[in-house]
Amino acid sequence: MTNKHFITAGLLGLFSATTQAQDLTVTVTNLTHNIYFTPIVAGAHDSATEIFETTTAATAELEELAEGGDISGVSSILGNAGADVIENPADGLLASGESTSFVLSNSSGNDYLSVAAMMLPTNDAFIGLDSWEIPSEAGTYTVFLNAYDAGTEANDELAASIPAFPGGDAGSGGSGVTTEISNATVHIHPGVVGDDDAEGGISDLDNSSHRWLNPVAKLTVVVE
Amino acid sequence: MSKFAKVTIATLGGLALAACNDDSDTVTIIETPVEYEVVLKNLTNGQPISPPSLLLHNTGALFTVGESASEALELLAESGDASEILSDTSFILSSASASGGITYGTSTSITVSYTDNVKYLSFVSMLGNSNDAFTGLNQVDLTDLALNDSVTYQTVAYDAGTEANTETADTVPGPASNAASSDGTAGEAFNAERDDIDIVTMHPGIVSSDDGLTTSALTYQQKFDNPVMSVTITRTR
Numbered sequence: 509m510t511n512k513h514f515i516t517a518g519l520l521g522l523f524s525a526t527t528q529a530q531d532l533t534v535t536v537t538n539l540t541h542n543i544y545f546t547p548i549v550a551g552a553h554d555s556a557t558e559i560f561e562t563t564t565a566a567t568a569e570l571e572e573l574a575e576g577g578d579i580s581g582v583s584s585i586l587g588n589a590g591a592d593v594i595e596n597p598a599d600g601l602l603a604s605g606e607s608t609s610f611v612l613s614n615s616s617g618n619d620y621l622s623v624a625a626m627m628l629p630t631n632d633a634f635i636g637l638d639s640w641e642i643p644s645e646a647g648t649y650t651v652f653l654n655a656y657d658a659g660t661e662a663n664d665e666l667a668a669s670i671p672a673f674p675g676g677d678a679g680s681g682g683s684g685v686t687t688e689i690s691n692a693t694v695h696i697h698p699g700v701v702g703d704d705d706a707e708g709g710i711s712d713l714d715n716s717s718h719r720w721l722n723p724v725a726k727l728t729v730v731v732e
Numbered sequence: 733m734s735k736f737a738k739v740t741i742a743t744l745g746g747l748a749l750a751a752c753n754d755d756s757d758t759v760t761i762i763e764t765p766v767e768y769e770v771v772l773k774n775l776t777n778g779q780p781i782s783p784p785s786l787l788l789h790n791t792g793a794l795f796t797v798g799e800s801a802s803e804a805l806e807l808l809a810e811s812g813d814a815s816e817i818l819s820d821t822s823f824i825l826s827s828a829s830a831s832g833g834i835t836y837g838t839s840t841s842i843t844v845s846y847t848d849n850v851k852y853l854s855f856v857s858m859l860g861n862s863n864d865a866f867t868g869l870n871q872v873d874l875t876d877l878a879l880n881d882s883v884t885y886q887t888v889a890y891d892a893g894t895e896a897n898t899e900t901a902d903t904v905p906g907p908a909s910n911a912a913s914s915d916g917t918a919g920e921a922f923n924a925e926r927d928d929i930d931i932v933t934m935h936p937g938i939v940s941s942d943d944g945l946t947t948s949a950l951t952y953q954q955k956f957d958n959p960v961m962s963v964t965i966t967r968t969r
Contacts, residue, residue, distance in 0.1 A: 698776070
């Protein structure tokens, strides 16, 4: 057993030293019931680069993505680190049940895949994949993505704090679920509370349609 | 028997690497110490996680979904007290505990070791602002983890099934319920009575007062979705 591991480790080391660029065909599917994804940013990058890290405060660039759907800052982080970057493959919003595909050719050394997009309507929820190691072996791989909370904005669930309701289903008159940020680092999103009162209650979100449970997105990665 | 076989192979592996310098044909059976550095992250919005105790073992399991929780697990899940779990020497080869709980948004590192190869790593920790929610790893197989390799697991929330999920201030021990109780004191932690379904299941989640459970001492901030922890195990010896 131990010998086998030595050999395997040696072979992997050999391969990674001579890794060539790979073509990845990536498909992102929105698994939620009634949540939209804003423009997606994806990048293949080196082991030193991250677009977010749990239990660590969000960067200003991630905050812009999570609160406003603006991917330019995160895209710059990736680009500045020499990553191979794909922006907005769905050409706008990705609705529930929809998929978008793109081809990402990663350069030698860019062996990790990260993906992010804001979830609407929310305060600062985003779908995230942090540094998934791209397999060197050809094949089709499936990765499920969770919903993260950027920890940068209290989840009051009020229309005034949520940039858009793409479904045209914004509530109004909510008193606000909370004014506090419990956890100011990037963490698993606790979920939407919502309520059943479109013109009042504590939330401007709907408690039967705007909720989700993890996972919220499916990534299918075909490595050639 | 299987332990002996593994030790032999490990030793031979070492010999093979050093063969060019070693004409000796005697094989010395040495103990193979293992050490794992484990980084545990609390991924929840507002659930403190009770001090984890990492266990190394070759047999046994801390719980089985669908079966009744042990008394030791009931104590852990209702109060965060791992002492009864740690006292079960029938299967635990080695253990190491964090000095304190893990606050949401933070992580902790624990190193656990043993003098021989081990098969499994397990731990359980309570989600503090709950009746009897816990998370953990059950029989993570370490046998394929080579030196300096890492593996990351995402843990989910389980319900011990030993205490009804009333979320009331007098039954939830965590800090959120202290703040909500009329006298500011902690709710009852362990109670030997089993007033729930008495099987371990996945946890259905915190409802909270914000979500319409009027007697709940908990708010939106204590709700969670899976995964609740990220646990990275690196073999360092």
